Amino acid sequence: MTQLIKVWDIPGGVHPPENKAQSLTEPLTPLAIAPQLILPLNQHIGAPAKVLVEVGQKVLGGQLLAEADGVFSAHVHAPTSGTVAAIVEHVVPHPSGMTDTCVILDTDGDDHWLALDEAPEYQSLDKTALLARVRAAGIAGLGGAGFPTAVKLNPRANQVIDTLIINGTECEPYITADDILMQNRADEVIAGTQILSKLLGEPGRVVIGIEDNKPEAISTLREAAKGTTIEVVSFPTKYPSGGEKQLIQILTGREVPAGQIPASIGIVCQNVGTTAAVYRAVRFGEPLVKRITTVVGEALNTQRNVEVLLGTPIRFVLEQHGFNEKKASRLVMGGPMMGFSLPDTSVPLVKTTNCILAPTRKELPAPSPAQACIRCGMCAEACPADLLPQQLFWYAQSEDLEKLEAHNLFDCIECGACSYVCPSHIPLVQYYRAAKGEIRQHRIDKEKSDRSRRRFEFRKERIEKEEAEKEAKRLARKKAAEAAKKKLAEQKAATPTAGDSATPAAQPSAVDNDKQRAKLERLVAAAEDSLKQAQKPQDDATDEQLEKQQARIKQAEVKLAGARDKLAALGAAPSKPAAATEPASTPKPATDDPVSAAIERAKAKATMSPEEKLRSSLESLYKRLAKAEDKAREAREQESDKAEALEQGVAKLKEKIASSQKELDELTPTSVAEPTPRDPSTSDTTADAASSAIEKAKARAAAMSTMSVADKLRNQVDSLEARLEKSRARLAKAEADNDDNIDAFKSGVEKLEIKLAATREQLSEHNEQA
Structure with a gap:
């Protein structure tokens, strides 16, 4: 039956x-436990495992010492x-030492x-x-490459596997570890x-491939495979038939593209040692902690095959x-064709x-000195990958x-067949x-360089x-400024000159003033905001930053x-007649001088009866109440934080109006319209107070007229400092009492400070300047 299987x-x-x-x-023999085991974190292709234990920690057999760090681990x-x-750096099996x-x-020893x-x-497991049990066992390919098995058994969705090949070839001279495993x-x-x-x-096809120089293994496997769909195929011995791509070509006739x-052509290949380890992991939950190794020379x-714990020092095995x-x-780890010399016997298995x-030196003598290539072409004839070793050597x-x-240098499997046949011993x-x-290093450097170049180009582009956005904004501002200048020029051209000021059109309208x-109010608000931003304290600021x-504060x-000043200058000439905003009972001042105006108001007040004073006060209070109620209503609609404070102000005004109305009612118990004789004592007291106010105003006006500009400014500074001190005291009291109007007090303090x-x-x- 097996003779009909084509190879x-x-x-x-x-x-x-x-x-x-x-x-x-x-026979196959287990090796004794060494006194000390050395376990590298990277015994496979991919990322090293991540340590989970600490120095001094006691562990049991099968306990996880380091977990896989990523998929390829x-x-x-x-x-x-x-x-x-200890967890230290130690020499590991590698050609470079x-x-x-x-x-x-x-x-x-226990x-x-x-x-x-x-x-x-386990047959019922999905x-x-x-796959989880295979991955948990830490199994990697035991044939030499060390590829994580769980990754190899989980191909991509677009890779449909139609052939599974189990590699029992073991073509390397001296090595019989897989042979004795298949026998036992x-x-x-x-x-x-x-x-x-x-x-x-x-x-669709599951096949175990073995070279025909292992008759006992072939016989034993064929007996064990009876009743299954597994094919056990033997083929002529030739090195390197055990290479993955070479074995696939021998058993299927297909070639893996460069x-x-x-898996890209629907085939997965596994070593027989890996296959047995998978069974023990799935059936018994046994992690990969030992393997069969050929000790020969x-x-x-004694030359034999032993089952030895991973991490055992080579010195102990010898x-x-x-x-x-x-x-x-x-000392060579591996076979004479693909193995490498060990620099130290402390290297672990x-x-x-x-x-x-x-x-011995007779068995494997030192290589002869290399001579010049004679271009015989024997290396090309021996290459199993159809490469040109001679050309590759020159390049x-x-x-x-x-x-x-x-x-196609990377198609070379490094089997050593070319070196074996080279007559120049190259x-x-x-x-x-x-x-x-x-x-590989060149590719890494190029990738780094490309990343740096892309970062530079991206930064340059950004x-x-x-800069383009800034230039566009600058041009837009310039265009807007030119349009504004043009519009202003047109407005000036359309506006009558000063000589025509007698005409009604020359007078600024109330709308323009508003x-x-x-x-100007917006300008003042913006200036106040800039000043607040400039006055914000800076933590850990240097002297230069403080300067x-x-x-910035001074400029703001x-x-x-x-x-x-501009807003005050505009407010000094209101567009509406002054008589429209002043109480009817208050005579219009004869001059714009504030001191003279105060004297005139005091004189007028001194001649008023108590009833007239109360009526005038009530009229003023009612006007203030109307304005306060409007402001409170707007604050409530806008859900402002000052709504509550404004409502309190309205309530106080109402209380004051009620009190003044009560006093007025007491003065006119019978009829509001009837005149009531003034109390001589009250009239004298009021007259004295008014006279005192007049005298103080005159003295202040006289003092101001004789003072220099600097003295006036100093007086203003002293007055503002006194008011600021009182305002800060009120703010501190409000903060201590947790007053609802803290924000209003803070605003007052900030305005006085400015x-x-x-x-x-x-x-x-x-x-x-002086």
């Missing part, structure tokens, strides 16, 4: 000595019980474990639950294959096999360690990265690895856009004073 050949390939019999003479578990001794973060675990989450009925645990391999098939949606993965007394350091030419090779030497990429693979590293007054703030005060600052500025300017 294909691959180009190139070599037939090095297999040297597999040495490690198969003894894998968990790291404790292989046995012990204490976390680099170091990486590792968790150092001192084992206690091998106590956490209770595992077994699943006897795909999500199966064929049932686990078949059960794991069925789990993988379910996770991938039951592909730069793509097998003539520098060892000691258990009688390592003779004097006989060894080197990790998830991808399938072989430890300790050859790598000349660091021509563009030509290397053009000749280490071609080392050149390719170095060139790949340079190209600055240009802002517009001008509204404009600038003072300059000057603008505010100028605006107020007025005082403006007066002081005027006094200072006068002193400077």
Whole structure:
């Protein structure tokens, strides 16, 4: 039946000595627990795991030490019980001998474990639950690459998998770890294959590929696969048949396109060791903490396959096999074709360690010195990827990265077949690895450069856009100013000259005065707001900043004073007749002088009877009440914060009106219209008060007439300071009593402060001019 299954050949390939019999003479054996385990956080392709434990913490076997950090990452578990001794940088398995973060675990020898989450009925689990158990076990590819298995078993939605291939080829010389696994645990391999098939949606074809140099493994697997749809296919031995793309070509005849993965053509390939680990993770909840490794080489007394805990130092493994350091030419992790020399025996065994090779100098002599390329073309004949190794070598030497990429350098699987057949002993693979590293670094640098360039271009574009917007606004303002000037010129041309002032059209209308007054009021409000903004305190301000703030305050005060002066000048000449706004009982002053006007009002008041005074007071109070009620109503409609204060003012005016009305009623008990003789004592007292007021006004007027401008300004400053002190005292009392009118008190204090600052500025300017 199996002879009818077609297989294909691959180009190139070599037939090095297999040297597999040495490690198969003894049965599979578990290795003892080392006193100390070294567990790197990155034993896979992708991001390193994130540490969860602390130094000094006791852990049990199977406990999570570091969790996967992202999708392309894998968990790291404790292989046995012990204490976390350190979390430090330690040398790890790598051709460069680099170091990486590792968790150092001192084992206690008791091998106590956490209770595992077994699943006897795992066949009934859905795909999500199966994938979660695989990911929780921290499984990565055990064939050498170390790709996180959970990612590989979760292809994209547009990648329909029609073929699942289980790789049991193990074509590298010396290595027999997969061979002995298939011989001893064929049932686990078949059960794991069925789990993988379910996770991938039951592909139409499931095949296990094995080279024909492993007859016992082939026989055992075929026996275990009876009753299933799994095919066990053997094919001729040739290195490197075990490469993923090469095995796919052998079993399906299809080729994976350059730069793509097998899933893009509907195929997933897994190693037999990975497949068995998947079964144990799903069935028993067992994390990946150990693996089968081939320990071989003539520098060892014992050559065999062992099941060893991850993190075990290579030194400990060699000691258990009688390592003779004097006989060894080197230590190699992996096989002689694709492995690399170990710089230190303290390097730990990790998830991808399938072989430890300790050859003698006779068994694996040192490489001969490289000679010049003779252009024989044997490397091209041996290449399984159909590349031109000779061309790649020349471009790598000349660091021509563009030509290397053009000749598909990244399709090289670094199998070493070209180096093996090279008669000049040129280490071609080392050149390719170095060139790949340079190209990757070049790509990273180019990406950084492109990001920087894009940021620069975006910044430049943003600055240009802002400058264009500023220029557009400037032009718009200029255009608006020119239009305003033109309109003003037209208005002036249409307005009669001063010589025609006798005509009614020359007199400014009340509407124009109202517009001008509204404009000036807006200017005053804007100046007050600017002054408030300038007076805001600055925390942690420097002396220079404080000086600038003072300059801004001074400038704002000057603008505010100028605006107020203009508003006052406009208000000094009201558009309405004065007689229309004054009480009928109050005679019109004969002069515009405020002192003379006060004297005239005091004289008129002195000649009035008490009843007339009350009537005049009531008339004034009623007018004030009407205005106060209008303001209170507007405040309520606008939901202003001052509504309550205005209503209180209305109530006080009503109380005052009631009191004055009561006094008037007492003076005229019979009839309001009847004149009542004045009380001589009251009349004398009122006359004395009026005379006193007149005398004080005259004295103040006389004093003001003899005072200099500076003295007048000083008097104003003293008066304003006294008023400001009283206002601050009232504000403090209101804040202490939590008065509802705190905002009104604050506004009064701010106005007095502004007025005082403006007066002081005027006094200072006068002193400077003097």
